[in-house]
Amino acid sequence: MTTPAIRVSHLWKLFGPERILRTCDRPETFPEALKAGAVAAVRDLSFTVAPGEIFVVMGLSGSGKSTLIRSLLRLIEPTWGRVEVGGVDVTALDGPGLTHFRRTKVAMIFQHYGLLPHKTVLENVAFGLKLRGVPPAERRAKALEVLARVGLKGWEEKLPSALSGGMQQRVGIARALATDADILLMDEPFSGLDPLIRTDMQNELLRLQAEMRKTILFVTHDLREAVRLGDRMAVMRSGSFVQVGTPDEILAHPANEYVARFVHAQDLPGRKKQTQREKVVS
Amino acid sequence: MPEFHVAGWIDAFVDWLLLSYGALFDGISAGILALLLRIQAGLEWLPWWAAVAITILAAYSLTRRPGLSLILGSLLVMVVALGLWPLAVETLAVVIASVVLALLLGIPVGVLMAESRWANAALQPVLDAMQTMPSFVYLIPAMMLFGLGKVPAVLATLIYSTPPVIRLTNLGIRQVSPEVQEAALAYGATRWQLLKEVRLPLAMPSILAGVNQTTMMALSMVVIASMIGARGVGEEVLLAINRIDVGRGFEAGLAIVALAIVMDRLTQAFARRWETPGVP
Ligand SMILES: Nc1ncnc2c1ncn2[C@@H]1O[C@H](COP(=O)(O)OP(=O)(O)OP(=O)(O)O)[C@@H](O)[C@H]1O
Ligand SMILES: [Mg+2]
Numbered sequence: 001m002t003t004p005a006i007r008v009s010h011l012w013k014l015f016g017p018e019r020i021l022r023t024c025d026r027p028e029t030f031p032e033a034l035k036a037g038a039v040a041a042v043r044d045l046s047f048t049v050a051p052g053e054i055f056v057v058m059g060l061s062g063s064g065k066s067t068l069i070r071s072l073l074r075l076i077e078p079t080w081g082r083v084e085v086g087g088v089d090v091t092a093l094d095g096p097g098l099t100h101f102r103r104t105k106v107a108m109i110f111q112h113y114g115l116l117p118h119k120t121v122l123e124n125v126a127f128g129l130k131l132r133g134v135p136p137a138e139r140r141a142k143a144l145e146v147l148a149r150v151g152l153k154g155w156e157e158k159l160p161s162a163l164s165g166g167m168q169q170r171v172g173i174a175r176a177l178a179t180d181a182d183i184l185l186m187d188e189p190f191s192g193l194d195p196l197i198r199t200d201m202q203n204e205l206l207r208l209q210a211e212m213r214k215t216i217l218f219v220t221h222d223l224r225e226a227v228r229l230g231d232r233m234a235v236m237r238s239g240s241f242v243q244v245g246t247p248d249e250i251l252a253h254p255a256n257e258y259v260a261r262f263v264h265a266q267d268l269p270g271r272k273k274q275t276q277r278e279k280v281v282s
Numbered sequence: 283m284p285e286f287h288v289a290g291w292i293d294a295f296v297d298w299l300l301l302s303y304g305a306l307f308d309g310i311s312a313g314i315l316a317l318l319l320r321i322q323a324g325l326e327w328l329p330w331w332a333a334v335a336i337t338i339l340a341a342y343s344l345t346r347r348p349g350l351s352l353i354l355g356s357l358l359v360m361v362v363a364l365g366l367w368p369l370a371v372e373t374l375a376v377v378i379a380s381v382v383l384a385l386l387l388g389i390p391v392g393v394l395m396a397e398s399r400w401a402n403a404a405l406q407p408v409l410d411a412m413q414t415m416p417s418f419v420y421l422i423p424a425m426m427l428f429g430l431g432k433v434p435a436v437l438a439t440l441i442y443s444t445p446p447v448i449r450l451t452n453l454g455i456r457q458v459s460p461e462v463q464e465a466a467l468a469y470g471a472t473r474w475q476l477l478k479e480v481r482l483p484l485a486m487p488s489i490l491a492g493v494n495q496t497t498m499m500a501l502s503m504v505v506i507a508s509m510i511g512a513r514g515v516g517e518e519v520l521l522a523i524n525r526i527d528v529g530r531g532f533e534a535g536l537a538i539v540a541l542a543i544v545m546d547r548l549t550q551a552f553a554r555r556w557e558t559p560g561v562p
Contacts, residue, residue, distance in 0.1 A: 073468055103470030114465025118483045128469040130479075179469070 003087060004048035005183055005215035006055075006072065011081035013042040013067050013239075027080055041067035043239035045081070051182075054209065054216045058226040059236030065219040068236075069187050072217070073102055086183055103132045107176035111188040113168045115160040121147065121171050122156040128179040139178075146174045150204070166197040173208070183215045190225065202228055223266045227251065235259050296423050311433045314379065318432055321382075322375035330367050334358045337544060344551035354547055357540040366515055366537040373504050373514030374541065376432060380439035380500045385493060388444045392451025392489070393477065402452070409445045417442055417506050425510055435512030443499035447492035454488025455481045490553030497549050501542045515541075 014024055016038030024033045027044070034040060041064040049055040059065050070076040072083055074090060083090040086105040093101055107128065108114075115124050122143050123130075129139035147156060150170040160168050169189055176184055190198045202225060209216065220226055226233045227247040234241040235250065235258075243255035254260035300307075325333075334355045341351035361370050395402040417438055424434040458481050466480045482489075508516030515537050522531030 075464055075468055099470045099472055101470075102468060108465070108468040110461065110465055110468075112461050114461050114468075116462060116466070116480060116484075127466070127479075131466075131470050131472075131475055175469075 002051060004084075005051040005053070005086060006047075006049040006217060007082075007084040008048070008068075008072070009046050009082045011042050011045045011068070011071060011083060012040065012079045013064075013071055013076060014038045014040055014079045021079075024079060030080075040239045042071060042078070045239070045241065047234065047241065047244060049215055049217060051215050052213045053231045054218055054229055056218045056220060056226040056230035056233040057236050057241075058220055058223060058233055060221055063236045064239040065221075065236055066187055067239075069108075069185050069217060069219050072185060073106055073108065074098060103128065103179070105181055106183045106185055107179045107181040109169070109172045109176050109184065109186040109189045111191050113160070113165075113172045115168060115171055115175075117160055120157050120159060121152065121163070124160065124171055125174045125178050127175060132179075142178050143174070146178045147171075149177065149208070150174045164197075165193050166201060169193065169201060170204075173205075177208075177212075181214075184217070186216060186218045188219055188221065191220065191222070198225075205229065223262055235262065296426055300427060307427050311428050314383070314433045314436050317382070318375055318379040318436060321378050322372065325371045325375055326368075330358070330362045334362075337548070340548060341551065344548070344555060350547065354544050357544055361537045361540050364533050364537055366518065366534065369513070369515045369518055369534075370537055370541060373512070373516060373538075376435055376439065376507060376512050376514060377497070377500045377504065377541075377545075380436050380443060380503075381493070381497050383436070383440055384444040384447055384496050384500070387440075388447035388492070388496065389451050389489065391444075392448040392492075393455065393482070395448065395452040396455035396481070396485075397473075397477070405448075409448060412441050413445045417503065421506070421510050431511040432513070434510050435507035438510065439500050439503045439507055442503050443496045446495035446499060447489070450492030450495065451485065451489045454485030454492075457488065458484045486556045487553060490549070490556055494546065494549040494553055497545050498542060501538065501545060504538060 010027070012027065012030065014021060014030065014033060016033065016036075020033050020036045020038050023029055024038070030038075030040070043064075045068065047055075057065050057068065067076055071078045072085055072090065074083075074093075078091065081091070085101075088101055088105060090098070090101060116127065119127070122140065125143040125147055126134075126139040129142060134142075144156065147153060150173055152167065152170055152174065155163065155167065160171060163171065169192075172189065190201045193201060206229065218226075218229055220229075230247050232244065232246055233250060234244040235255075236242070237258060243250055243259050250259065251263055254263050328336075337358055338351045338355040341354045342348060345351065361367055391405065395405055420441060421434070421438055424437050428434040428437060462484070463476060463480055466476050471479065504512065504514060504516035505519050506516070508514060508520055515534050518534035519531055519538075522528070522534060
């Protein structure tokens, strides 16, 4: 069996007042802290993502998706647990090691794009390479190549504010691709876009993925998006995974009432008739 | 209640400074004087009509507003017409030297306050004191340490005018969008790279607003500064006060206002050039 691209074991992240969190050094102390008023944004999560897979984490607002994805790069410091990404034990890295890891192994794409408003599209795409110390000519060539790949030829010298939301997110994707990282972390990348643009971007991602075969951890609150994109998906609620499986499995066999409600609430193609029939029955 | 005084300690402290670090103060003094004289020589070398022309061109290239540019130019012409240009040059030299030093000190301190919570907590009260302490209070020790003349005038101006650029540098950096900073960190920015590539450039409009305020505060000190030997237009005001010469005092005051408007509009226009679209 191949080693997983991402392996998360017993990951916890508690938020709360400093005075409560100080006492939290082992999982045995967590129930006490939770009673005292701390919140577990991520609660004892364990899962793996295989190389080349699109793994979608789907959940409602506040279920802990962003906290989880940020913990993988330690943008948020986990309270407990182990995170391995691309064969690196991220939780054990020191400062310089973490910086090197972020520059080479993973690239992140954000809901609000996270572009640098004072830099041109080209400079934004080359940003990861600049941080890494790649010489200007080389990073320019790489950025031009990637921009062409995401369909932004001719926009290189514009500032991000001159672009539409969909185009800005293409810049975000190009910035991630430019680093040649094997693992992409995407936190609701298309949630801010109009439905039509959104579908375009999903198609674009699938097209790129067919060429690149990256490992993608994709976060969304939209079941329809999860089903379209995911090789496998997890339904997240209150910091835990309620169910993990292929989209087909989850649609066909919701593990419990919560997942079932989700599945029925959304107007999925192919399930439409069934929901309508149920409405008539009830 | 028995009285308690710190005055004796302060006196002793200044005496001790003078005795133990006299050479250091002489060194600082020489450095400031050299900077000041160089700036003044440059300004004196420039004929007044060239200064007017440069002002108009600079204003036009920054704002693209011909009307405003001409008004700024004519304000300087008015100073010349009042016969106050040579004094204005002396004043400008003190103001520019103070502003240069204020920026060299203030921007790094502002960055430090934004980067370190400890420095922020420690320096806030110092800034409050610098801005609210009546300047006459530190004119006396400044005179004792540096003698009469332009150097203590620059120092007094510096103390009064540095806080705005410190505060606005600090504020500007703190207001940089956390999302943009997080993205830079996610791509492996070190603390220094984050500062240089993201925080400072995005804080630039705020920093330049600080430069503008610092310049204005420095100009507002010219009369006080002339009491300890800064000369210039401020001295003209003092002389007019002594002789109860209302008209002469008014003319000098007008010249100061003219200089202030010119410097304000120019620094503001420069600040505006730095705003990036899409950044609040
Ligand atoms: N810095 C923080 N301090 C305190 N609580 C936090 C913090 N960040 C997140 N939380 C809490 O952790 C929980 C999970 O938040 P998170 O942002 O991970 O959810 P999410 O699934 O990404 O939601 P959304 O769809 O709104 O982005 C929420 O209850 C939130 O209030
Ligand atoms: Mg989120």
